[in-house]
Amino acid sequence: MKVSQLYVYPVKSLRPTTITEGILTTRGFQYDRRFMLLKVIRAEDGSGTTTLMNMHVSHSPEMTLFHTDIEYPQTEKDSGKLIITYHPPPSEPAPKALETTRLQIPLQPNPKSLxxxxxxxxxxxxxxxNMGAEYNDWFSACFGYSVVLAYLGPNSREVLGTLAPAKQNKKPVLRTIRESITRPGRKWERILPILIVASGINIFLQGAVLALVLYYFYTQHAKNEDRITFADCAPYLVISETSVDNVSARLPEGEExxxxxxxxxIVISGAGEAFEEDFWGALTVGAGLDRGSPKLLLTGNCVRCQSLNIDYETxxxxxxxxxxxxxxxxxDRRVDSGAKYSxxxxxxxxxxxxxxxxxxxVGDEVTVAEKGTRRSVFDWPGLTN
Known part of the structure; x- marks a missing residue:
């Protein structure tokens, strides 16, 4: 099997940027879903108060009219550019309030100024x-209602449920501490428990030292915790060309x-059967030079909504x-007991x-490194049905 297509979504729910090469990070492709749009909801009581509502393509299909492109940084001082192009529906002219259908956004804004x-x-x-009026007003003119463009900056979100690999292989706290203490190359950490016992000057001192030790291990665990950007549930979504062909075969002749x-x-070509990816547990992808080929750990199914029915042109x-x-x-695809209606x-x-x-x-070889015999069960609080 091989990688056939790669996509980055710099702004959540807008059209993707097609790439031929992407830098892998534990939080997704570089620049993936670092921005998102929020709809401004004004109070009906006339008070003038407003709230912000997340915009998702399933509820705001007009988001598909926005195309994205990335101009990657060429030097250390270059922050790069994100280019958004608005394509009005064929039957409708561009809004009168819109001076241009093209917007340039810094790819890496400085959060300190926002x-x-x-x-x-x-x-x-x-x-x-909040990216501010310069960008919010342009998007608002395109949509015909007020929106805010939000930038994630250096922040991230917790992966809920059991989708994160670390949560699927969760170990008891004491076992984690014991394994860390006995790990080669961490000699001083082995001494800490001895110091706790030997420091029996008084209970208060022992408790303080123990608290420091536990805090250290907690922060070390937090550093390794799986985190995500504005992606829904995980850093990456992998699909198979063979499965896409299966869906195309369900449409009238000539439609794909x-x-x-x-x-x-990431789109994979060469799978022998449609939907065999349901049982993929890990894929070996790319080439990591001296680090060997890394693995993508496939931990859960993507359950689908009405966004599949959107006409991207209109x-x-x-x-x-x-x-x-x-x-x-x-x-025939309601195969996940954790989301049995999707x-x-x-x-x-x-x-x-x-x-x-x-x-x-694109073109890199892909190998199924782990394959399961049971279907995974989707688990994200508030998203299951």
Missing amino acids: NPLKVVMHQSPTTAY MDRTKFRPN GKMGTGESGAVLKKLMK PVFGRYAFLEPKGEGISLR
């Missing part, structure tokens, strides 16, 4: 930054399923057979830490 705001996605909170409607990061729900893809998949397509994936910074290219 106002922070709280964002909660699927019960997982984080702090983001647009693979980008599945919002993948920014509205599709009509005819292409507007009924979700219903077609309902017939069809499954694709797998959520996490990168092994040793793969940080390695490049993945």
Whole structure:
């Protein structure tokens, strides 16, 4: 099997940027889902108060009218550019309030110059930054209602449920501490428990030293915790070309399923059977030079919603057979007991830490390193049904 396509989504729910090579990080491809849009909701009581609501393509199909492109930094002082192009529906002119259908955004804004705001996605909170009127007004003119462009900056979100590899292999705290103490090369840490016992000057001192030790191990664990950006549930989404072909075969002759409607990061070609990825546990991808080939750990299914039915050209729900893809998949793809009313397509994936910074290219070979015999069960509080 090989990597056939790679996609980055610099702004959540807008069209992707197609890339031929991407830098892998434990939080997704570099620059993936670092921005998102929030709809401004004004109070009905006339008080003038407002709240911000997360925008997702399933509820705001007009988001598909925005195309993205990335101009990567060429020097250390160059922050790069994110270019957004608005394509009005064929039957509608561009809004009169819009001076240009093209917007340039710094790829790496300085958060210190921006106002922070709280964002909660699927019960997982984080702090983001309001990009300001220059960008908010442009998007608002395109949408026809007020929106805010938010930038994640250096922040991240917790992976809830058991999707994160560390949570699937969770060990008791004392066992984690014991393994860390006995790990080669950490001699001074082995001495700490001895110091705690030997320092029996008084109970207070012992408690203080013990608290420091536990705090150290807690912070070390936090550093290695799986985190995500504005992606829904995991840093990567992997799909198979063979499975896309299966969906295309359900459409009228001459029609093909647009693979980008599945919002993948990595598309794999060469799978022998449709949906065999349901049982992939790990994929070996790319080449890490002296570090060896890293693995993508596939921990859960991606359960699907009505976003599959959107007509990307009109920014509205599709009509005819292409507007009924979700219903077609309902017939035989409701295979996850954790989300029994939703069809499954694709797998959520996490990168092994040793793969940080390695490049993945279109054409790279992919090998199934681990394969399960049981279906995984989707588990994210508030998202299961």
